[in-house]
Amino acid sequence: MTAAAVATGEHLFWLTSRAAGIVALLASSASVGLGLLMAGRMLRRRGLDLRSLHEALSLAAMAAIVVHAGALVFDGYVNLSVAGVTIPFLGDYRPLWTSLGIACGWALIALGPSYYWRARIGVVRWRALHRWTALVWVLSIAHALGEGTDAGRLWFLASLAIVVVPAAVLLGLRHAPPTATPTQR
Amino acid sequence: MTPPSPHPALAARRARVRRLRARVAAGAIALFLALFAGLYVQMATGHDPALGAGSAQVATTSTTTTTDDSSQQDATPMTTAAS
Numbered sequence: 580m581t582a583a584a585v586a587t588g589e590h591l592f593w594l595t596s597r598a599a600g601i602v603a604l605l606a607s608s609a610s611v612g613l614g615l616l617m618a619g620r621m622l623r624r625r626g627l628d629l630r631s632l633h634e635a636l637s638l639a640a641m642a643a644i645v646v647h648a649g650a651l652v653f654d655g656y657v658n659l660s661v662a663g664v665t666i667p668f669l670g671d672y673r674p675l676w677t678s679l680g681i682a683c684g685w686a687l688i689a690l691g692p693s694y695y696w697r698a699r700i701g702v703v704r705w706r707a708l709h710r711w712t713a714l715v716w717v718l719s720i721a722h723a724l725g726e727g728t729d730a731g732r733l734w735f736l737a738s739l740a741i742v743v744v745p746a747a748v749l750l751g752l753r754h755a756p757p758t759a760t761p762t763q764r
Numbered sequence: 765m766t767p768p769s770p771h772p773a774l775a776a777r778r779a780r781v782r783r784l785r786a787r788v789a790a791g792a793i794a795l796f797l798a799l800f801a802g803l804y805v806q807m808a809t810g811h812d813p814a815l816g817a818g819s820a821q822v823a824t825t826s827t828t829t830t831t832d833d834s835s836q837q838d839a840t841p842m843t844t845a846a847s
Contacts, residue, residue: 590807590815598799602792631781635788643792656814728814729803 592654596647597728601735603643604723605742607687610636611716612746615753637691644684676726683719690715713750 613633648664663670667678690712697705729735
């Protein structure tokens, strides 16, 4: 077991990145789901608590994204530089999926904190901007399923489904065309 | 001159938000540690999806040489290594 521990020790940063990536995905999915519930006025709890929870989950997701990307710089397995984890199409490791992940990471980090500047940019403009986070979230799921080392694992798919499926249903409901109400005779 | 203390309702609201943030942060860290431990065990036991069955054998790379004269031509070192 000691020898195995030494071998595994070489991959500590890679394990850190994988674990942080999963945390980011789960936290962002929960945040998107909660945001959609709030937007659809489907929850009757105190608005402040829900908004604070939505905000805290988003901040946790952003912190996890930073750890997810930062740990890869120190890992010898995928061998990525700082530029490789921050600029799309610079790294050699699965360039398409990695670049999608980098773009999603930057987009989330840019769109998320826009909440704090909404008074300056205008609430209407901020709302229009904030809606793009849902698309970024969908693309980040594609990044996880396309590139994730654990993407084929049942535990990963099951834990992802618990938070992703409800949020995806809510997103579908939000963007579904309004059904015509039957006219009464 | 000390700044005026905030309204009790506002102070309670701020405290509630702080508690909520602390809980989410603690939950995220706990989840991270649990996932890290799980992935570590998975790798240490040789069940990592990327490294496969060889992940636990990386450090236990063995070289076996046969001393039997009759099989000298087959006495190539056997090395087990991860992909």
